[in-house]
Amino acid sequence: MRLRRKRRILRCLRKARELTVVSDNTGSIQPDDILLTSTVRNEKIRLPYFLKYYRDLGVNHFLFIDNDSDDGTLEYLAAQPGVSVWRTGHSYKKATYGVDWTNYLLRRHAHGHWVLTVDPDEFFVYPFCDTRPVRALTDWLDSTGVRSFGAMLVDVYPKGPIDEERYREGQNPLEIASWFDTGNYTITRNPAYGNLWIQGGPRCRMFFQDNPRKAPALNKIPLVRWNRRFAYVSSTHALLPRGLNQVYDDSGGEKSSGVLLHAKLIDTLGAKAEEELTRTQHYASSTEYRAYAQHLQDRPSFWCKWSEKYINWRQLEILGLMSKGNWA
Amino acid sequence: MSTLGIVMLVHTALDRAEQVARHWTASGCPVVIHVDRKVPGGVYETFVRSCSSDPKILFSKRHSCDWGGWGIVAASQSAARMMLDRFPDVRHVYLASGACLPLRPVQELIDYLAARPRTDFIESATTEDVSWTVGGLDIERFTLRFPFSWRKQRKLFDAYVKFQRRIGYKRKIPEGLVPHMGSQWWCLTRQTLSAVLEDPKRRTYDRYFRRVWIPDESYFQTLSRLYSTDIESRSLTLSKFDFQGKPHIFYDDHLQLLRRSDCFVARKIWPQADRLYQAFLTDQATAMKPAEPNPARIDRVFAKAVERRTRGRDGLYMQSRFPGHGRENKLTSGPYSVFQGFSELFEDFEAWLAGSTGLRVHGHLFAPDRAEFADGETMINGGLTDHAGLRDYNPTAFLSNLIWNTRGERQCFQYGPADNQDINWFLARDINAQISVVTGAWAVPLFRSNRNFSEIRKEAARLQRIETEQLDILRSVWTKARVRIWTMAEFIEAPMEPIQTVIDEIMPAGPRHIAEAPRLVDIAGFGKFLQNLKNQGMHPYLMGDFPVEEPGEQTPKPIRKPYLVQ
Numbered sequence: 100m101r102l103r104r105k106r107r108i109l110r111c112l113r114k115a116r117e118l119t120v121v122s123d124n125t126g127s128i129q130p131d132d133i134l135l136t137s138t139v140r141n142e143k144i145r146l147p148y149f150l151k152y153y154r155d156l157g158v159n160h161f162l163f164i165d166n167d168s169d170d171g172t173l174e175y176l177a178a179q180p181g182v183s184v185w186r187t188g189h190s191y192k193k194a195t196y197g198v199d200w201t202n203y204l205l206r207r208h209a210h211g212h213w214v215l216t217v218d219p220d221e222f223f224v225y226p227f228c229d230t231r232p233v234r235a236l237t238d239w240l241d242s243t244g245v246r247s248f249g250a251m252l253v254d255v256y257p258k259g260p261i262d263e264e265r266y267r268e269g270q271n272p273l274e275i276a277s278w279f280d281t282g283n284y285t286i287t288r289n290p291a292y293g294n295l296w297i298q299g300g301p302r303c304r305m306f307f308q309d310n311p312r313k314a315p316a317l318n319k320i321p322l323v324r325w326n327r328r329f330a331y332v333s334s335t336h337a338l339l340p341r342g343l344n345q346v347y348d349d350s351g352g353e354k355s356s357g358v359l360l361h362a363k364l365i366d367t368l369g370a371k372a373e374e375e376l377t378r379t380q381h382y383a384s385s386t387e388y389r390a391y392a393q394h395l396q397d398r399p400s401f402w403c404k405w406s407e408k409y410i411n412w413r414q415l416e417i418l419g420l421m422s423k424g425n426w427a
Numbered sequence: 428m429s430t431l432g433i434v435m436l437v438h439t440a441l442d443r444a445e446q447v448a449r450h451w452t453a454s455g456c457p458v459v460i461h462v463d464r465k466v467p468g469g470v471y472e473t474f475v476r477s478c479s480s481d482p483k484i485l486f487s488k489r490h491s492c493d494w495g496g497w498g499i500v501a502a503s504q505s506a507a508r509m510m511l512d513r514f515p516d517v518r519h520v521y522l523a524s525g526a527c528l529p530l531r532p533v534q535e536l537i538d539y540l541a542a543r544p545r546t547d548f549i550e551s552a553t554t555e556d557v558s559w560t561v562g563g564l565d566i567e568r569f570t571l572r573f574p575f576s577w578r579k580q581r582k583l584f585d586a587y588v589k590f591q592r593r594i595g596y597k598r599k600i601p602e603g604l605v606p607h608m609g610s611q612w613w614c615l616t617r618q619t620l621s622a623v624l625e626d627p628k629r630r631t632y633d634r635y636f637r638r639v640w641i642p643d644e645s646y647f648q649t650l651s652r653l654y655s656t657d658i659e660s661r662s663l664t665l666s667k668f669d670f671q672g673k674p675h676i677f678y679d680d681h682l683q684l685l686r687r688s689d690c691f692v693a694r695k696i697w698p699q700a701d702r703l704y705q706a707f708l709t710d711q712a713t714a715m716k717p718a719e720p721n722p723a724r725i726d727r728v729f730a731k732a733v734e735r736r737t738r739g740r741d742g743l744y745m746q747s748r749f750p751g752h753g754r755e756n757k758l759t760s761g762p763y764s765v766f767q768g769f770s771e772l773f774e775d776f777e778a779w780l781a782g783s784t785g786l787r788v789h790g791h792l793f794a795p796d797r798a799e800f801a802d803g804e805t806m807i808n809g810g811l812t813d814h815a816g817l818r819d820y821n822p823t824a825f826l827s828n829l830i831w832n833t834r835g836e837r838q839c840f841q842y843g844p845a846d847n848q849d850i851n852w853f854l855a856r857d858i859n860a861q862i863s864v865v866t867g868a869w870a871v872p873l874f875r876s877n878r879n880f881s882e883i884r885k886e887a888a889r890l891q892r893i894e895t896e897q898l899d900i901l902r903s904v905w906t907k908a909r910v911r912i913w914t915m916a917e918f919i920e921a922p923m924e925p926i927q928t929v930i931d932e933i934m935p936a937g938p939r940h941i942a943e944a945p946r947l948v949d950i951a952g953f954g955k956f957l958q959n960l961k962n963q964g965m966h967p968y969l970m971g972d973f974p975v976e977e978p979g980e981q982t983p984k985p986i987r988k989p990y991l992v993q
Binding site: 230288 | 667669670671673675676678679680697699728729731732733735736737738739740743744745746747748749750751754755756806807808809810811812814816817820821824825828831832
């Protein structure tokens with residue numbers, strides 16, 4: 100495992116050459132700033148709300164990697180305060196689906212910082228996020244000696260067909276996609292990295308019925324007090340060293356955890372799926388996107404009578420999708 | 428000059444400390460601040476300078492304070508000494524930290540103490556009486572040596588403790604001392620405090636306590652017992668601890684909770700909890716009416732957090748709770764019933780059971796083709812679908828999810844050897860499962876089917892093998908489920924009796940007797956059917972003994988009428 104970690108780190112250093120800096124404001128990062136890093140491609144429409152959401156939570160600095168956007172994403176990000184941007188035209192797939200780039204930026208700029216690694220369609224929800232900024236959480240994690248914080252993906256979807264309502268720039272996507280599945284998730288432990296492998300939710304029940312093994316993984320560890328010796332292995336599903344993956348209690352108790360509300364299933368998915376099909380830059384030869392493209396023609400609706408409308412984190416806590424754990 | 432003096436131990440968030448210190452002095456209370464030596468000189472200088480405009484704020488000699496070490500006691504000693512020497516009017520000295528926040532007007536605290544001029548408020552209990560010690564060390568705190576840091580050198584710490592236990596090492600407790608422990612935040616009278624500080628044997632005591640583990644929770648607690656005339660064993664500071672012995676932190680959203688507690692001082696406050704500082708330091712008009720401090724009011728919230736962290740919610744499998752085998756507490760979140768063989772023996776058993784119990788009764792949830800949810804639904808609570816592939820991908824998760832999703836509503840379902848068998852151990856180990864089995868009843872549908880006999884024979888052999896394996900599991904010593912097993916022969920002798928027992932258990936407060944009995948299916952000729960199987964070389968034994976009806980006796984028994992057990 101140590102070798103594997105070293106390999107990941109060497110690899111990220113090698114892949115670092117693929118990144119060109121566009122706007123570097125990392126000099127303004129203060130020692131205890133909370134950072135956020137994200138890899139984007141043609142996400143301009145989502146970014147204004149994304150930035151607002153995380154700025155409101157108390158993220159101090161953003162590190163973006165732009166993978167060859169042609170919709171003005173790069174220009175938009177470069178003009179934002181508190182944002183540093185790198186761009187690359189290289190293969191997302193060959194950079195282990197962006198992980199190498201992320202690892203490099205984290206190693207370079209996030210050492211000693213709490214850092215969130217999320218996609219532009221993921222919205223971090225944690226216990227008390229309506230009354231306490233994310234710094235309250237990281238301070239508390241520091242005081243209890245915890246270095247990583249888990250937050251599973253919960254797919255949110257609209258009530259009708261997903262292309263029925265158009266998403267407007269700057270809009271809260273949860274206004275459109277506010278429904279989610281509450282209790283159809285399955286978990287197994289991954290012995291290799293010690294993390295949990297969670298699957299299920301609407302994408303699984305709609306698109307992967309006949310091949311649930313291939314359903315997307317929903318476990319994520321997006322918030323880490325980074326050290327330059329750490330490395331993500333596959334997306335943010337697992338990290339090395341392995342101890343960081345122990346975000347769950349295995350003796351019956353509950354550790355505290357959050358949720359990443361995943362607002363992917365809105366009208367922008369169609370264009371994305373089309374594009375990704377031709378690029379085949381996503382995981383497992385883009386099986387997921389192939390499934391989307393196939394089903395999207397039938398204008399699927401994920402909504403069912405057991406769907407639950409998202410209200411707040413307390414609701415997710417009661418449903419058992421996340422936990423306050425020991426934080427009160 | 429006030430009769431109350433505050434000793435404040437500070438190591439971070441100096442701006443908040445200053446804010447609170449000025450709050451105390453504004454009501455006339457002098458403050459002596461001890462700043463941890465680990466705070467850099469420059470930061471310390473700035474802090475001292477910014478407080479210098481207030482003559483009632485003094486700074487004491489700095490010590491380096493490590494958790495669990497002597498430094499905190501040394502700091503309290505020198506600061507308390509300074510307080511007693513420099514402010515002769517002070518009658519009570521209150522030990523607080525930089526993260527403490529007065530919740531009630533200072534004047535109320537002054538009055539409260541003035542009314543109890545000889546009382547020392549210090550939580551102080553003998554080692555036998557405390558249950559909250561972390562690491563299982565109580566009296567051993569006083570009798571072992573602790574040269575290693577618990578935080579940084581945990582392995583060495585543990586090993587050394589073990590070693591000392593092994594060789595039976597014991598330090599001698601100085602004569603006259605009875606070890607007491609308690610919260611480190613106290614409020615002592617001048618008499619008691621000066622007696623402790625001026626004790627002729629103080630050097631001996633200090634030397635002894637220097638090597639005690641976490642002396643700040645025992646030094647004053649033990650010594651004040653020697654001199655105080657009136658100890659009130661409780662801390663005036665509200666402080667809640669989590670399961671690791673670390674203090675819970677208060678945030679803005681605790682405002683109402685803290686208000687209700689009626690406590691004088693609370694810790695720890697998150698330094699950036701602006702609303703709390705705003706509310707309690709500036710807004711004295713909203714003060715609470717005079718009342719006894721009542722920390723119990725907010726205990727529940729924090730006790731719940733501890734329980735959630737240590738025990739969790741039964742039957743919940745999620746991203747941050749995934750108990751290992753045998754550590755689940757309970758495997759599912761609530762009781763449920765499994766019926767095996769009933770829907771084969773009775774006509775429309777599910778509808779009957781639903782009707783007489785009012786519960787949700789599913790068909791064979793683990794049937795090969797689909798999950799037969801009640802009322803033919805294709806989807807159920809939580810978004811579980813009836814798709815067999817999804818269910819069989821993780822059948823135990825399907826079951827635990829189903830029970831979790833329908834919390835508060837007991838579920839019943841049919842089960843049998845033709846169904847997915849991967850949940851057998853899960854069912855058997857689950858204390859919430861009530862399993863009723865009529866063995867061999869799977870033969871009834873075969874008997875009534877219109878299939879070729881060779882096929883029937885093969886299927887019967889398969890089902891019998893599966894059910895036998897299942898029964899082995901249900902009868903194993905690890906089984907925690909409430910299991911009842913009847914052979915089909917003994918069951919149909921008097922079917923209502925067992926059914927009544929099972930239903931009574933499901934609904935202890937339900938009607939004493941079932942109004943309407945389910946209809947047994949017609950099994951005339953079943954004995955002969957079994958004999959035929961035997962003749963073909965397949966020995967059905969799970970049904971029990973059925974008499975073979977002679978072919979000559981063609982007087983079919985009248986169809987049994989439903990009957991009631993009275």
